Amino acid sequence: xxxxxxxxxxxxxxxxxxxxxxxxxxxxxxxxxxxxxxxxxxxxxxxxxxxxxxxxxxxxxxxxxxxxxxxxxxxxxxxxxxxxxxxxxxxxxxxxxxxxxxxxxxxxxxxxxxxxxxxxxxxxxxxxxxxxxxxxxxxxxxxxxxxxxxxxxxxxxxxxxxxxxxxxxxxxxxxxxxxxxxxxxxxxxxxxxxxxxxxxxxxxxxxxxxxxxxxxxxxxxxxxxxxxxxxxxxxxxxxxxxxxxxxxxxxxxxxxxxxxxxxxxxxxxxxxxxxxxxxxxxxxxxxxxxxxxxxxxxxxxxxxxxxxxxxxxxxxxxxxxxxxxxxxxxxxxxxxxxxxxxxxxxxxxxxxxxxxxxxxxxxxxxxxxxxxxxxxxxxxxxxxxxxxxxxxxxxxxxxxxxxxxxxxxxxxxxxxxxxxxxxxxxxxxxxxxxxxxxxxxxxxxxxxxxxxxxxxxxxxxxxxxxxxxxxxxxxxxxxxxxxxxxxxxxxxxxxxxxxxxxxxxxxxxxxxxxxxxxxxxxxxxxxxxxxxxxxxxxxxxxxxxxxxxxxxxxxxxx
Numbered sequence: 113x114x115x116x117x118x119x120x121x122x123x124x125x126x127x128x129x130x131x132x133x134x135x136x137x138x139x140x141x142x143x144x145x146x147x148x149x150x151x152x153x154x155x156x157x158x159x160x161x162x163x164x165x166x167x168x169x170x171x172x173x174x175x176x177x178x179x180x181x182x183x184x185x186x187x188x189x190x191x192x193x194x195x196x197x198x199x200x201x202x203x204x205x206x207x208x209x210x211x212x213x214x215x216x217x218x219x220x221x222x223x224x225x226x227x228x229x230x231x232x233x234x235x236x237x238x239x240x241x242x243x244x245x246x247x248x249x250x251x252x253x254x255x256x257x258x259x260x261x262x263x264x265x266x267x268x269x270x271x272x273x274x275x276x277x278x279x280x281x282x283x284x285x286x287x288x289x290x291x292x293x294x295x296x297x298x299x300x301x302x303x304x305x306x307x308x309x310x311x312x313x314x315x316x317x318x319x320x321x322x323x324x325x326x327x328x329x330x331x332x333x334x335x336x337x338x339x340x341x342x343x344x345x346x347x348x349x350x351x352x353x354x355x356x357x358x359x360x361x362x363x364x365x366x367x368x369x370x371x372x373x374x375x376x377x378x379x380x381x382x383x384x385x386x387x388x389x390x391x392x393x394x395x396x397x398x399x400x401x402x403x404x405x406x407x408x409x410x411x412x413x414x415x416x417x418x419x420x421x422x423x424x425x426x427x428x429x430x431x432x433x434x435x436x437x438x439x440x441x442x443x444x445x446x447x448x449x450x451x452x453x454x455x456x457x458x459x460x461x462x463x464x465x466x467x468x469x470x471x472x473x474x475x476x477x478x479x480x481x482x483x484x485x486x487x488x489x490x491x492x493x494x495x496x497x498x499x500x501x502x503x504x505x506x507x508x509x510x511x512x513x514x515x516x517x518x519x520x521x522x523x524x525x526x527x528x529x530x531x532x533x534x535x536x537x538x539x540x541x542x543x544x545x546x547x548x549x550x551x552x553x554x555x556x557x558x559x560x561x562x563x564x565x566x567x568x569x570x571x572x573x574x575x576x577x578x579x580x581x582x583x584x585x586x587x588x589x590x591x592x593x594x595x596x597x598x599x600x601x602x603x604x605x606x607x608x609x610x611x612x613x614x615x616x617x618x619x620x621x622x623x624x625x626x627x628x629x630x631x632x633x634x635x636x637x638x639x640x641x642x643x644x645x646x647x648x649x650x651x652x653x654x655x656x657x658x659x660x661x662x663x664x665x666x667x668x669x670x
Contacts, residue, residue: 138167139669146664151657160184206232214244216272219332219371219392220287220312221400224248226268238277245269248399251295254303262305265295268400276317279326285314288359289399293340309337310399311353311360329374336397338365369396369406382419388412388431394438407435420458428452448472461512471502503531520557526550545576562593570608583610585620602626618648618656636667 143162147154166179197210208214208230213223221244228246249266268289275282291307293299299306316330335353342365353360353368370393377386394407412431418424430450436443451469456462506528513521526549533544553568571584585608593600602624609619622645628638640663647656 133171135170136167137170137670138165139667140165141665141667143663143665146662147660149657149659151655152659155659157184204234208232208244212244212246214242214270216242216270216285216287216400217283217314217316217330217332218373218401219330219334219396220272220285220314220398221268221270222398224268224400224402238275240274242272243270248289249291251292253296254298254300254305262296262300262303264291264293264305264307266291266308266399270400279318279320279328282317283315283330285312285316285332286359287312287398287400291340299341306339307341308399309340309360310397311335311356312398312400313356324379326377326379327375330372332371333368334371334396334398335360335362335366335368336399337361337363338367339363342366367395369393371396383417384415386412386414388414391437394436394440407437409434409437423457425455426453445473460515463510465506465508467504467506469504471500473500501531501533503529505529517559520559521555523552523554525552545574547575548573562597564591565589566591579613581610581612583608585609598630600628616649618646620644620646634669636665636669638665638667639663 141162141164145156145160145162147156147158147160149155161184163182164180166177168178169176197208197212199209199212200207211225211227212230213225214221214230215223226244226246226248228244230244230246231242233241246268247265248268249263251265252260252263254260254262266289268287270285270287272283272285288311290309293307312332312334314330314332316328318326318328320326333352337360340361340363342363345362345364345366353362353366371391373388373390375386375388377384388410389412390408390410392406392408396406397404410431410433412429414429415427417426419426428451431448433447433449435441435445449469449471452467454464454466456464506526508524508526510522510524513523515521528547528549530547531544548571550571551568553566555564555566557564566587566589568587568589569584570587571582573582574580585606587604587606589602589604591600591602604624605622607619607621610617623641623643625641626639628636630636640661642661644659645657
């Protein structure tokens, strides 16, 4: 039996007495799979079945989902009561009871699951308050035999108040969490698990200036104690947290960090320009988030431009990221990111989209041996500089040949390119990889007959070191609907050949037939037949084989 957690949607208490109090919905599906193969060992059972079902009970929006699955391999049952949350809503108040997660900001409380209670209040258009209290982490005793990771019981509470509306607002956030030292029978110091305490304060806001210039910013400061058993001290390094009363107790193991994020965007009728800056101190942490990136500085710029009456739209962004802000690491990494997007639609028939992005990561390794042995400033120049480069380019073109009540014809083409390479000391290494893909297709739709015919060709090429491989081949498909679209049938076939360093490795031919029938929107019957045959050159690749898979399914929804 497998249990899984779930959360309910908000329950609107205003609907009591107005709607049907109890709603039941769900469905059941049965699939049977038949399999046969000749030329290789079979890759699945000759026959298998899957029976799945779900049932959802709804009481004034309070949702209770149940599900099960059964097959000739295993079975499972799922119900939500091990982790369940209710979120009743009445007018401008929403409560979160049981298991829930709330998001105040990235630097304070950010999606951490807790068991307790929370509330979102919006009594006026400009004033909003959110608060929470609960258990963030359950106590787990250390067990060396089972390899269990120990955890302290952790409680936390938070408060967020906002005044303003839309782009003009001010937020004040407080979040505090503390581990219960008595929740474990002993302190597992050998596993680096110690009772912690954390207090985070944040001020954020936004302001629209002159109707076009948007300014937003957030500053957060965190005080975190690695071991709450350490002696109390006067926090000379950060007296700000010395005046917060009983919210935080400065100790010998306490540390203090800051985070800042700000952005400025100018929006005009046809263009926009934006700048962003973010700095997170090395070691910044909050116990209100599962994972957090620290020791980074981001500087970004972005812009959009609309030309030719909105037919041509350009968008781009660029930025640089750096770590090792306090120069305490042996290596420093710098990352440059840039991208450009172009969309052009001169008329109703032609649509063109293109994009390009470049990711460049630069790492400088500072070795003490280099500093000791260097005789002049020019010794060992760039020998420990390492650069990774990744480029991506995409082009998509769609052209409508005909579009009326009788026929719809269009041609589309997609090109993509990816390049990943390395440089060391300014010299490109022989470890790069280039990937090319070309796909073009022609589609003909006969509207009165509910039929569509598609012919396509696909080419993929991969160049990596001393390996050069490619795969290409055509695809043909026919799709048609009958009986007022209740019956849908699709027949398709594709043939692909694979080559390695100029030698043909194998060819694959597959045939597919899919059909689906819907009756009264509740009954669904579907059939899928797939035949695959592969031929191979002697001594190259896997042997030749033929494979068949048939799937028959039925579904009922209520």
